[in-house]
Amino acid sequence: MFDTLSDRLTSVLTNLRGKGRLSEADIDATAREIRIALLEADVALPVVRGFIKGVKERAKGSEVSQALNPAQQVVKIVNEELVTILGGETRRLELAKNPPTVIMLAGLQGAGKTTLAGKLAKWLSGQGHTPMLVACDLQRPNAVNQLQVVGERAGVPVFAPEPGNGVGDPVQVSRDGIEEAKRAQHDMVIVDTAGRLGVDEEMMKQAADIRDAVTPDEILFVLDAMVGQDAVATAEAFRDGVGFSGVVLTKLDGDARGGAALSVREVTGQPIMFASSGEKLEDFDVFHPDRMANRILG
Numbered sequence: 001m002f003d004t005l006s007d008r009l010t011s012v013l014t015n016l017r018g019k020g021r022l023s024e025a026d027i028d029a030t031a032r033e034i035r036i037a038l039l040e041a042d043v044a045l046p047v048v049r050g051f052i053k054g055v056k057e058r059a060k061g062s063e064v065s066q067a068l069n070p071a072q073q074v075v076k077i078v079n080e081e082l083v084t085i086l087g088g089e090t091r092r093l094e095l096a097k098n099p100p101t102v103i104m105l106a107g108l109q110g111a112g113k114t115t116l117a118g119k120l121a122k123w124l125s126g127q128g129h130t131p132m133l134v135a136c137d138l139q140r141p142n143a144v145n146q147l148q149v150v151g152e153r154a155g156v157p158v159f160a161p162e163p164g165n166g167v168g169d170p171v172q173v174s175r176d177g178i179e180e181a182k183r184a185q186h187d188m189v190i191v192d193t194a195g196r197l198g199v200d201e202e203m204m205k206q207a208a209d210i211r212d213a214v215t216p217d218e219i220l221f222v223l224d225a226m227v228g229q230d231a232v233a234t235a236e237a238f239r240d241g242v243g244f245s246g247v248v249l250t251k252l253d254g255d256a257r258g259g260a261a262l263s264v265r266e267v268t269g270q271p272i273m274f275a276s277s278g279e280k281l282e283d284f285d286v287f288h289p290d291r292m293a294n295r296i297l298g
């Protein structure tokens with residue numbers, strides 16, 4: 001992901017090399033090309049506008065005129081502005097004062113929630129936590145089973161409704177799951193919820209009801225970075241319908257343009273906390289804005 005964006009930005013910035021001083025016209029031309037590169041990568045327009053404004057102001061300010069190597073200074077400015085739109089600092093999970101810490105996952109069907117539940121559980125186990133998974137996606141026929149498989153691979157127990165009890169009530173399952181986690185003294189609970197292929201009111205209501213039942217310490221909005229421009233609208237719908245405290249980008253191993261996902265922090269105001277980049281449980285990491293910016297700038 002981001003290969004095209006990365007190539008474009010790198011070539012724009014390489015063009016500045018060798019210039020002793022940068023004129024305003026040089027900076028304007030560079031800013032124009034960066035703007036095109038960002039827009040072509042699907043970065044949302046308001047985010048692009050803010051980004052370009054920041055780069056221009058700083059590049060035309062004293063920062064560059066006093067610099068020994070203006071081109072390097074511009075690269076530094078672009079890098080720092082990228083880090084800013086990606087959220088600046090890495091945000092850690094909020095832990096509950098009284099365990100268990102409850103993490104609820106929300107997002108569209110296919111975004112990668114169930115897979116992420118396993119990845120997060122495995123990662124948390126590696127950090128010394130004792131997570132439990134709760135299967136509240138009772139919409140998709142195979143979802144409970146899929147979570148059980150993922151839990152087994154991650155070596156983490158899964159709380160799920162008894163088979164044969166009909167569709168069941170996901171809100172009740174979420175409550176029972178938290179009770180079970182308390183009883184068995186798990187210090188973290190990850191609640192998987194149902195998604196639909198598109199945003200719909202019933203799904204939002206169900207997620208909001210589960211939220212009210214389990215009062216999560218974190219609600220992670222799981223976003224498929226491959227979906228392109230729809231990502232921003234989907235994120236806004238979840239922000240308004242359920243609310244969330246952090247974002248997880250999935251499928252960063254894909255070859256889509258990905259810029260819409262890069263806009264999610266600026267558009268929703270919530271930080272990108274984790275990144276998923278493959279189908280294996282190990283393809284997962286904390287999201288570091290600075291590392292992502294460095295990767296994009298090659």
Ligand code: GDP
Nearest residue numbers: 109110111112113114115250251276277278279
């Ligand atoms: P859910 O409907 O939100 O629970 O999504 P799933 O966890 O079932 O994931 C949907 C599909 O995406 C599955 O085939 C996963 O194997 C795949 N998937 C999930 N995360 C990633 C990822 O980071 N990269 C890739 N390439 N595939 C992923």
